Amino acid sequence: MSSQIPSFFSNDIVLHVEGIRKVYPNGVIANDNVTLSVLKGEIHAILGENGAGKTTLVNIIAGCIKPDAGEIYVNGKKVKIDNPRTAIKLGIGVVHQHFILIPTLTVIENIALSLNNSGFRLNLSKVKERIIQLSNLLNLKIDFNTKVEELPVGLKQKVEILRVLCQNANILILDEPTSVLTPIEVEEFFRILRNLKEKGCSIILITHKVKEALSISDRITIMRKGRIIKTLTPKETNEEELSLLIIGEKQNSESISFTNENNNTKKILLSVNNLNVRGDRGELSVKNVSFSLYSGEILGIAGIAGNGQKELVEALTGLRKPESGTIIIMDENVVNKKPKFLIKKGMAYIPEDRIGRGVVLTMSLAENAILKRFEESPFSNKTIMNKNSIMNYAHELIKKFGIIAPNPNIEVSNLSGGNIQRLIVARELSYNAKILIAENPTAGLDVRATDFTHRIFLDLKSKGVGILLISADLDELLKLSDRILVMYNGKIMKEFNRNEYDIYKIAKLMLGIEVN
């Protein structure tokens, strides 16, 4: 297959976008003259780092946002997609980066919702027939009357794909679908995609992972800073070239060096004993968990989201009351202590939910930077804030942590995800914490911001900080951790020392499959 964009009138083009431009109200040019063709029956990867504008393009094709300029052609005909209904009718099925499922409705109801069949009465049994027909294709065997909120994330994704198939879509757009899957699940997912391709579907696979794009797609289009850089076939390129095209410049890519020292000489910073924690719905989410975190180590907790990690972190950070068990920080049981006390004890926390827990969006960068220390001098004298010293301090952090912001007064809601993360890291590290609890710290971050975060962690480790790294990204854990605990269904399944790492064993344990 040629890497050139085929002739515009070719019969094989199912989707063509021409000159798409989108400028967000905050001035970000997310899409700039984007032109792209998708052929019948191809898997077309769109590859680009975070913030390249991939999701924006998806949303425009899906009819969720209006472009400022540009045209869309489906099967050679010019179309105007001004709401999601139109896109669905045109056979465009989108699995968004953030799932669009209503948690309190059942699988059938969720799918019925998006189907365009007529009639006043709700005919769920007809929908169910169709679902069962198509579910074989996905190897999906679940009770379709379960509420979506009860499904694990991998199944939710299958439900999304099922929905798109039920809509009779022949153009599938999948936005970062693999970011929620374990390595084993990714393999199965790719098999499904190939299957669908055989059936004549065209698939647009959005990803920021070079390896994936190379392994599955027929053509790869690289996007950077809102523009299309190039379209290639996997045969004519390689990992390195693609990485360079994505980033657009040579990075200082000295690889991170890992040093592993013996734990014997180190002291225990945090020890958790027989901890039991209940979740929001009263179910036991953390079951009899015990472990110790030493100074100068990174202890990884592997597991698929929803296996108790959230509740564990909340218990450790004082946000949730444990059912039983102890949490000992430097010889003191801190169960039932408030977050403020834990902060004083030297605990820092980088939450997964950056927006909800990490920052106050409507406050300025400077205000966010001192959120945990606003009662201290020189920021305030207990009653009145000292504006000058806060500003100076914020300027300092901006410089030291490379936060891209015009000035410290900017509202945090105007910062990009990567910069919000830098701000959180900057704040959490500013009070010389001894224990750092990091929850999926690089989820959704681009290569550069991820690299930055990893370097900081290793630097902290060398300074004797103990880091508890809870991550759904196995590669990250394998790269950084001295030890890995695998968590499944609220229990610690197994502990791995660095010399015992085995990605398949760990992945299996994450799925609850026992290994010896």
Next chain:
Amino acid sequence: MIELIISLISITLQTSAPLLLASIGECIVERGGILNLGIEGAMLIGAFTGFISAYFTKNLLIGILASIIGGIAIVLFFGFLVIEMNLDQVISALAINLLSYGICIYFFRIIFSQGSLPYISELLSPIPIPILSEIPIIGMILFNQTIFVYIALISIPIAYYLIFKTRYGLSLRATGENPSIAYRLGVNVSKVRYIALIIEGIFVGIAGGTFCLSMFNVFDVRITAAKGFMAVSIVILGRWNPIGVFGGALLFGFAEALSLWIGTLIIGPISASISQLLSILPYVVTIIALLIGGRKAKGPASLGAPFSRE
């Protein structure tokens, strides 16, 4: 004694009817994620348009029709504020309640500028349903009521069917849980919400009509007596389910009926003050019921939250 109890139950149905109608309407819009606290004002408008029309045409059915139109108009105006203008739902409701109050006082004074208090000479009379009304005891209670009671009772299965058994109902529930996801799934969120509001307008309008067309033959801006707000509480107690709402409306209606009923039992010099004291009963029940039953209430996830397309 048995007659007294029959009359108590019968009064309960009458006092429940406006509560039931209003809370069924509110239940439907809240399922779609809109909290219409302007329901009190909408009820008042329904009472007012019903009264005026019935007064001038001397036709009570035209009165009911006018109540419906008044109800729809004011609820749609609320919809315009929150859907089209994307204004805050609580603030819009506040405006609607004040506006309704103002409209009623203003036009009432203009229309009836002088003379004695206007009244409707004849109220809607009960319609006995043939055969059924002749069943001993139950027939008198259930099948010899005003049209409002019948409409209120029928509204329960209608609302239930609409919410849980129709495609519209599914879109409505999805919209209430998460309008932006529903939108992305192809639901026309604005249309779904406008339809819900129109249905609420009909029910709330009729609820207003019950006051001036079947209970009292005069109009006063205090006539709705916070029944709209009670309806909002009933929806919470009824867990956003028409059947639960029915139970809640009966409870509140019973409290009111009880206060009226006891009032008629006591004779003598203190009877007036006791019945005044008892009229506080429905409001006390509201507070107690909300304190007990409102505790674990979990409504549609996006109830009251703003939604805009992008």
